[in-house]
Amino acid sequence: MNNAPERQAHEGRAPQSSAPQGRAPQSRAHQDAAAGPLKAMSPGVVDYLFRQLVAGEPAEDVQWGSEGVALSAQPPGAELARRLSECDVDALTPTELFHYVRAAQRLATWAESLREDAVGRYCGAPRQGHVRSPQE
Secondary structure: OOOHHHHHHHOOOOOOOOOOOOOOOOOHHHHHHHHHHHHHOOHHHHHHHHHHHHHOOOOOOOHHHHOOOOOOOOOOOHHHHHHHHHOOHHHOOHHHHHHHHHHHHHHHHHHHHHHHHHHHHHHOOOOOOOOOOOOO
16 A cells, blocks of 8 residues: 555655656646536537537527527616526537627626716706705
């Protein structure tokens, strides 16, 4: 039995890596990046894509278009914020992620315009019909 790593740890030395000589061990992030988009593909997804390929259909699921408003068409507001917050970003395809980012940008622009309007009302001129008293 090889107790070298335990002995090294007990003696205050860092255990040596079991990686082959001349190669640094890969980090978890590097391993995940190397897997690319295939890491998130379940056997069911692979089967679906294969069947689409054999049938000559597009690889993307286009049925979602008939199920409701797409993120790219959703007007900015509370509903878009809810949908973005409930979305599993890790499961999105690159195209879906692009539309997600664009929708988030639209929402941020809308929210910023609300903030600017509120600041303008707070710091700006009095509203119509409102007469300032000398104490104001």
